[in-house]
Amino acid sequence: MFNLKNLFRKKSDAPKPERRIEFFKKKYRKAQQKKITSEERKQRLKDYLERAGVEVNPQKLFKLFFNIAVLINLVLSAWLVYHFSTAYGISWGTIFASFFVLWILIFLLLIFAMWIMFYIAVDLKIFRRKVDIEEVLPDFLQLTASNINAGMTIDRALWFAVRPRFGVLAKEIEMIAKETMSGVDLKLALERFAARYDSTILKRSVSMINEGVEAGGEIGELLNRIAINIQEQRAMLKEMSANVTTYVIFITFATVVAAPFLFALSGVLIEVVQNLGSALGGSSTGASTAGIALSFSGTGVTQSDFRIFAVVSLVLTSLFSAMMISTIKRGNIKSGVKYIPIFISISLVLYFVGQGVASKLLGLFF
DSSP states (O other), X not given: OOOHHHHTOOGGGSOHHHHHHHHHHHHHHHHHHHHHHHHHHHHHHXXXXXXXXXXXXXXXXXHHHHHHHHHHHHHHHHXXXXXXXXXSSOOXXXXXXXXXXXXXXXXXXXXXXXHHHHHHHHHHHXXXXXXXXXXXXXXXXXXXHHHHHTTOOHHHHHHHTOXXXXXXXXXXXXXXXXXXXXXXXXXHHHHHHXXXXXXXXXHHHHHHHHHHHHHTOOHHHHHHHHHHHHHHHHHHHHHHHHHTHHXXXXXXXXXXXXXXXXXXXXXXXXXXXXXXXXXXXXXXXXXXXHTOOOOOOSOOSOHHHHHHHHHHHHHHHHHHHHHHHHHHHHSSSGGGTTHHHHHHHHHHHHHHHHHHHHHHHHHTXX
């Protein structure tokens, strides 16, 4: 007999074993996708490290950061044990909460901070390599043009133009030569080389070389023109940097010289006002004689609080001033990273020296 239930059966009414199989298939597909994503992430990290010329295994690096975080937490745990053993009136809840925060939050923050510092260091190394390549690129192109004019092919001309003084560029050209010898097209090898660095000059130069090779024109003359254009662009940038020297001097003087001495003078002035207030606070003769009610009670800004404020302000001002100077002179912030510790050190030294000198000078009068 015909059963109407089979006619109107839905997909959700399928037997339970089949539904379980479909469920596990979906879970397996999601797991495979996550696995592929993890492998891609590792490959991107390897490519990122190769751009910086750093040969480090990411797994070993993670283990190193993990061990450092564990070591720091063990030291902090030992300090907490010593602190709790000498202190009185601390509950067990406070002890457990402290160790929980230490081994969960602080531990994760340490690993995160180490990865951030590592990425910053690698990114700066990549930038330094890019700058080194751009500095020697015109000389390399001119040597390559001379080899081509001597009758060499473009790949042999690139190989024989390598010199030890070219540094990073020499290593990259050696990698390109190995790839071309193994059967990789020269155009593809050059494009891979240019894609590894965020350099507009390098990418444009490689693009023009590839177009010249495809067009079959005078490659030697083309390389000479590219080298001359790069040198002219560099001279123009130096001229623009010289035109803004006045702004750089003003920002440097205001940050490194003027601000520390003004903060030092303000700190000594606060100390003098506090001493006068404490001296006049107990006597009300002068105020009652003049008919004016004056009160010198209250704490106000203490010397230690102002010192902390001055140090933090000087550090932040030096940081942003170095970034501004780098942007004005070089057009990017990364070039000014080397100025940051110099600005901070000089401003702090001048602040403490100025504070000592001002306190001695004002001590002669008050």
